[in-house]
Amino acid sequence: MRQIDHFIVGDSPAPTRKHQVWNPSTGEIQAEVALGDAALLEKAMATARKVQPEWAATNPQRRARVMFRFKELVEANKQALAELLSSEHGKVIEDAHGDIQRGLEVIEFACGIPHALKGEYTQGAGPGIDVYSMRQPLGIGAGITPFNFPAMIPMWMFGMAIAAGNAFILKPSERDPSVPVRLAELFVEAGAPEGLLQVVHGDKEMVDAILDHPDIAAISFVGSSDIAQYIYARGTANAKRVQAFGGAKNHGIVMPDADLDQVVNDLAGAAFGSAGERCMALPVVVPVGEDTANKLREKLIPAINALRIGVSNDPDAHYGPVVTPEHKARVEQWITTAEEEGGEIVIDGRGFSLQGHEQGFFIGPTLIDRVTPQMKSYQEEIFGPVLQVVRARDFEDALRLPSEHQYGNGVAIFTRNGHAAREFASRVNVGMVGINVPIPVPVAYHSFGGWKRSGFGDIDQYGMEGLRFWTKTKKVTQRWPDGGGDGSNAFVIPTMG
Ligand code: NAD
Numbered sequence: 001m002r003q004i005d006h007f008i009v010g011d012s013p014a015p016t017r018k019h020q021v022w023n024p025s026t027g028e029i030q031a032e033v034a035l036g037d038a039a040l041l042e043k044a045m046a047t048a049r050k051v052q053p054e055w056a057a058t059n060p061q062r063r064a065r066v067m068f069r070f071k072e073l074v075e076a077n078k079q080a081l082a083e084l085l086s087s088e089h090g091k092v093i094e095d096a097h098g099d100i101q102r103g104l105e106v107i108e109f110a111c112g113i114p115h116a117l118k119g120e121y122t123q124g125a126g127p128g129i130d131v132y133s134m135r136q137p138l139g140i141g142a143g144i145t146p147f148n149f150p151a152m153i154p155m156w157m158f159g160m161a162i163a164a165g166n167a168f169i170l171k172p173s174e175r176d177p178s179v180p181v182r183l184a185e186l187f188v189e190a191g192a193p194e195g196l197l198q199v200v201h202g203d204k205e206m207v208d209a210i211l212d213h214p215d216i217a218a219i220s221f222v223g224s225s226d227i228a229q230y231i232y233a234r235g236t237a238n239a240k241r242v243q244a245f246g247g248a249k250n251h252g253i254v255m256p257d258a259d260l261d262q263v264v265n266d267l268a269g270a271a272f273g274s275a276g277e278r279c280m281a282l283p284v285v286v287p288v289g290e291d292t293a294n295k296l297r298e299k300l301i302p303a304i305n306a307l308r309i310g311v312s313n314d315p316d317a318h319y320g321p322v323v324t325p326e327h328k329a330r331v332e333q334w335i336t337t338a339e340e341e342g343g344e345i346v347i348d349g350r351g352f353s354l355q356g357h358e359q360g361f362f363i364g365p366t367l368i369d370r371v372t373p374q375m376k377s378y379q380e381e382i383f384g385p386v387l388q389v390v391r392a393r394d395f396e397d398a399l400r401l402p403s404e405h406q407y408g409n410g411v412a413i414f415t416r417n418g419h420a421a422r423e424f425a426s427r428v429n430v431g432m433v434g435i436n437v438p439i440p441v442p443v444a445y446h447s448f449g450g451w452k453r454s455g456f457g458d459i460d461q462y463g464m465e466g467l468r469f470w471t472k473t474k475k476v477t478q479r480w481p482d483g484g485g486d487g488s489n490a491f492v493i494p495t496m497g
Contacts, residue, residue: 024090027359047195088176103155137165248409331384409450
């Protein structure tokens, strides 16, 4: 059985605990990953403490060059990385390429670190007084990442943190840990000092060790909301800087004037792509008015029935299996709950079996109509290939749904009416908005972050917000007297002896 080890400097002690890594397409266990503890973390921290000051003192152009070389190496290895990623996660190869690409775009942004790090300067803030600010790294940062984007989310975090001068400890999901390790290997190949980026595997035990370690200055977390809140509470109680991004339930509002063919096309990808295991998926559609709802439903049914489910390396598949057997059971249970709550199961994906791969964790696409805000299955995240339809009476009714939902990650509106779109974008109580864009993940030079239970903490991920998160500003007020006058304030420019 393939063994996946930590990526730290020096040998890791033999693990006392391991976690099984599935191949979701075949339903077989393909590897075991070591689960680390506080002692293992301390070993990684000892190296991080050693290498970080020198890295912080390396000028930003040199740091940027390492990021450039890393970007080139990831590109050169993209297909192999995508295959490895798909085999552990279950998403199809094209989605795996997207996962890597969206992470690489943050690395590209990080290549501009010399420019991004420039501080502010005011000459003559008072008589002979200038004020300037500089951004300095925090020291050692940590990232704790979810299973659903094993390449993108680690790169979002360590790209910005390391370019800014920090050392980084990455604790990836134990469900698909191989790609993060491969990325760390490539980072060393790119010229980064060994120990600058280390990967420690583990579950709650390792996460708690990170939360309590006195030398970790900041933690970036992405995962489910209850755990995000826990990370935020415990991390900040330990006086760390913490950003913790949580779950989501993104709505797509369909106005009566929307181009329904385009909406159906967008929904097929945004609701079912990657088997719905995206925090920016669109699992709730809100048609405005009964007429819009009926027309949309009529067009959605054949489009959903045409979706092809396949193993992760099937080039014709729209989506693959979900990540684990437990997750498959949980998603199917949510469909049952929705049915019991009075939702109309229009297309039922429970019990789906892929011929030749009967042991894989596949779920058929599911469409549930007449869902209401009182239903538990609406209030909670399902994280599977399930699209719920909540019919809204009018624009105000539609606006209220995502605004009052406990999650506030993303939302989209489909319309040809600029005024409605503008009004919606300014009033909706959600962090990221798409206008005729189903998955509005901001590009790398903007920033990513949801509201309400989708994001704990104040600072967003990547872009200039990411830079702010991984640095602290120092403010300097300076005065250089000329040494003249009666000599009491004499100032002598030192000379080299
Ligand atoms: P998860 O919360 O189960 O795991 C995330 C991380 O937390 C993993 O590294 C895991 O090892 C660790 N962890 C798990 N249980 C823990 C515990 N009890 N104590 C401490 N740490 C623990 O999330 P997941 O299932 O891997 O990922 C899916 C979730 O992530 C979904 O809710 C999804 O919406 C969310 N997500 C959010 C965003 C975003 O940007 N808001 C992006 C991607 C995924």
